[in-house]
Amino acid sequence: MNMENFNLTESKRTRLCVVLTYFNRKEKTLACFRALSRAALPNTLDLSAVVIDDGSTDGTADLLFLEFPWVQVIRSSGNLYWARGMHQAIQVAMQSDYDFYLWLNDDTMLYADALSRLLDCEAVLGRKGNSPVIVVGSTVDENTGLVTYGGELRVSRIRKMRFKRIKPSDVAQTCESMNGNTVLISRNALQIVGNVEAAFEHAMGDTDYALRANKSGVGVWVAPGVHGTCSGNSVAGTYMDDSLALGRRWRLMMSRKGLPWRSWLILTRRHAGLAWPLYFVWPYLSLLLGQYRSIAKPQ
Numbered sequence: 001m002n003m004e005n006f007n008l009t010e011s012k013r014t015r016l017c018v019v020l021t022y023f024n025r026k027e028k029t030l031a032c033f034r035a036l037s038r039a040a041l042p043n044t045l046d047l048s049a050v051v052i053d054d055g056s057t058d059g060t061a062d063l064l065f066l067e068f069p070w071v072q073v074i075r076s077s078g079n080l081y082w083a084r085g086m087h088q089a090i091q092v093a094m095q096s097d098y099d100f101y102l103w104l105n106d107d108t109m110l111y112a113d114a115l116s117r118l119l120d121c122e123a124v125l126g127r128k129g130n131s132p133v134i135v136v137g138s139t140v141d142e143n144t145g146l147v148t149y150g151g152e153l154r155v156s157r158i159r160k161m162r163f164k165r166i167k168p169s170d171v172a173q174t175c176e177s178m179n180g181n182t183v184l185i186s187r188n189a190l191q192i193v194g195n196v197e198a199a200f201e202h203a204m205g206d207t208d209y210a211l212r213a214n215k216s217g218v219g220v221w222v223a224p225g226v227h228g229t230c231s232g233n234s235v236a237g238t239y240m241d242d243s244l245a246l247g248r249r250w251r252l253m254m255s256r257k258g259l260p261w262r263s264w265l266i267l268t269r270r271h272a273g274l275a276w277p278l279y280f281v282w283p284y285l286s287l288l289l290g291q292y293r294s295i296a297k298p299q
Helices: 002-011 026-039 060-067 081-094 114-127 187-193 205-215 246-254 261-271 273-296
Strands: 014-022 045-054 071-076 100-104 133-136 147-149 151-154 163-165 182-186 219-222
Touching: 014 026, 014 081, 014 114, 026 045, 026 060, 026 114, 045 060, 045 081, 060 071, 071 081, 081 100, 081 205, 100 114, 100 187, 114 133, 114 182, 114 219, 133 187, 133 205, 151 205, 151 219, 182 187, 187 205, 205 219, 205 261, 246 273, 261 273
Parallel strands: 014 045, 014 100, 045 071, 133 219
Antiparallel strands: 100 182, 133 182, 151 163
16 A cells, blocks of 8 residues: 555656756856756656767866756757757757756756746646646846747737747747747657757757647647746847947858858748748848948948
């Protein structure tokens, strides 16, 4: 009788695997995992992690192993960046067939109740007949309190590749796109949608994943409330910084952390409809035209 009760208790435990990729951000990465550990306090949760060390030289992997022995660190040469690093981490994690997978950025600091609220949201949506689903957590800037990452909706039907962030409320909301900073994916949802597309060179893999999920019948939802802090990225020094010279902006745009044309081509061909060539070419034309207007403007 006692053995039967023990087996029943064990069967109710939820197996969750965190997947993450990082590069040379030792302090942030360790702080992220400390916050994650605090968020995993419920004794019904078995927490694991598969992380890609993408060529770090600051000793992050050794420190992670010492402080968090449940983290599996896979070292890479430094050429994976986000999308390909996540692809590899998920590929490894899927071999153990977890109940849930949590995408996490190493600069995201989860609140102590974040995991329990994300899992509760997934369960509530499932009971309402929305399963399988993907649940997106929202983050705010710890100084300003402004929403930095989470779920997104298209700006309009015409501007199919432009998205605006959803402000979290006290109820779950459907979304079309998402940022990959805090994303809970059930086993069933992952089996339907599959892995992050390794064809993306860095960014856009999360946008593509959400759009693919919606097309395949897996709902993408923004969970109620805020789940952690994460500072937004500044446009300074990027291709969107109009204080830079055109040549510099163009090189930044074509770099892996900009808007590399191969990745953008995949995204627009998949999700922009019949007019995808126009959506594909527009950002590059816009940069050139914007620079021309600034030169032609009377001083």
